[in-house]
Amino acid sequence: MQETAILADAACDLPRDVMAQLKVHTIPFRIRAGEHFVADTRDEDALPTLYQQYLVGRQDHYAESIPLLERELEEHLLRNVVAHCDRAILFTIASSRSKLYAHASGAVIGTVARSVRLRKEAGRSGLFDLTVVDTGAIGPGQALIVREAARMAAAGASPQAVREAVETRLRDAAHMFLVPDELLYLYTRARQKGEGSITWGRYAMGSAFNIRPVVRMHRGHTEAIAKARGSEEGARRVLQHAEQCIRGGDLMVPTISVCHAGPLDAVRAMPAFQSLARTARDQGVELMLAPMSLTVALNVGARAFGLSYLAESPPPFE
Structure with a gap:
């Protein structure tokens, strides 16, 4: 059976122990604060400090979350995913709230094409398969959808079946x-x-x-x-x-x-x-x-x- 990696962006409020149990990997966001940039990787240990740094007592809204661009998503997937599994499903924050879904959809062709050499070097044959799914939710809502989708994938459901479940049942x-x-x-x-x-x-x-x-x-x-x-x-x-x-x-x-x-x-x-x-x-x-x-x-x-x-x-x- 082909291996399937489950990916979710850092806006997904899935607890760390559940992520580990279901083997869900995080796609980072980028946080811009003036001229300074940091990565939001959903590190639970770091979040209290980040709240203090960017939220508590601040009303100037100098910080904002920015999704990775197509090329940056390609690079992240090539470095961390394509050589370790045969396919991946990326569940994104609602497309109505972020451009991540559009960027990830645009990164599919480039990721698949550029993965051939890396997969060959890792002893894997065949093309890498990447599916991008818009959860239509944020935070805790996204977490529930990702949890259920990851459970389905672990039980052997195909990426198409998982995608249909999200788009026809879970999202609404x-x-x-x-x-x-x-x-x-x-x-x-x-x-x-x-x-x-x-x-x-x-x-x-x-x-x-x-x-x-x-x-x-x-x-x-x-x-x-x-x-x-x-x-x-x-x-x-x-x-x-x-x-x-x-x-x-x-x-x-x-x-x-x-x-x-x-x-x-x-x-x-x-x-x-x-x-x-x-x-x-x-x-x-x-x-x-x-x-x-x-x-x-x-x-x-x-x-x-x-x-x-x-x-x-x-x-x-x-």
């Missing part, structure tokens, strides 16, 4: 919720990107009355669906909603993904998270908790909370 079932903590950061970032998710009026009102939006992303569309008195209240309502999904048997895949752009112990200490963890354990649902990727956190700010599940018809958010 991914529901992601975000609760920001720093409204000024979110407002300024949204304005820079030309988005209307938070207006000046909403920012001013939210700051005055400690109101935080609960933002949902589904099928590439992002909208504020509720208001909460503070980010902790917003996170509590999202966690309770996820617990309701478990109790109602609404999950397509028995896994929930949670992320936080800050200390994970702050999430573990939440009574609502502890309740969700107990219900998940009792119902045989895996609960994944991971640091929020720097690429996602740069768009929503420090201490932002995220959660995602896969469901065709979840209950309404209350």
Whole structure:
């Protein structure tokens, strides 16, 4: 059987131990801060320092995440992938949020053509096969899709079967919720990107009355669906909603993904998270908790909370 490498970009909030278990490899993003560049490789040990460096107390938005260009992706794959397996599937952040999918799709032909010599030197025959799949999600939603796709590939599913599962079933079932903590950061970032998710009026009102939006992303569309008195209240309502999904048997895949752009112990200490963890354990649902990727956190700010599940018809958010 041909070997298949599973690749995901650094915006995918899959916990490190799950990545190791499923043998998921990271494609980096590049972080630009003024004239300085660093690689976002989703190093969980480094993320707390990176939050402090690029997020905490900053409102100038001098840092941004930039996807690798076609040639850079080719070079990365040639150095790290093509000589070690016969095929690879790259699962990217939503194409509506990043140009990585377009760059990766453009890098397929060059990677395959340039891999021949390297594969021959490594004792491998035949052309390298590269499939690029748009998950249509970010952060914890992307993590759920990659986890399920990697599980399918490990069980022997073909790249075509995995791709069809993502594009016809999993992608439309991914529901992601975000609760920001720093409204000024979110407002300024949204304005820079030309988005209307938070207006000046909403920012001013939210700051005055400690109101935080609960933002949902589904099928590439992002909208504020509720208001909460503070980010902790917003996170509590999202966690309770996820617990309701478990109790109602609404999950397509028995896994929930949670992320936080800050200390994970702050999430573990939440009574609502502890309740969700107990219900998940009792119902045989895996609960994944991971640091929020720097690429996602740069768009929503420090201490932002995220959660995602896969469901065709979840209950309404209350």
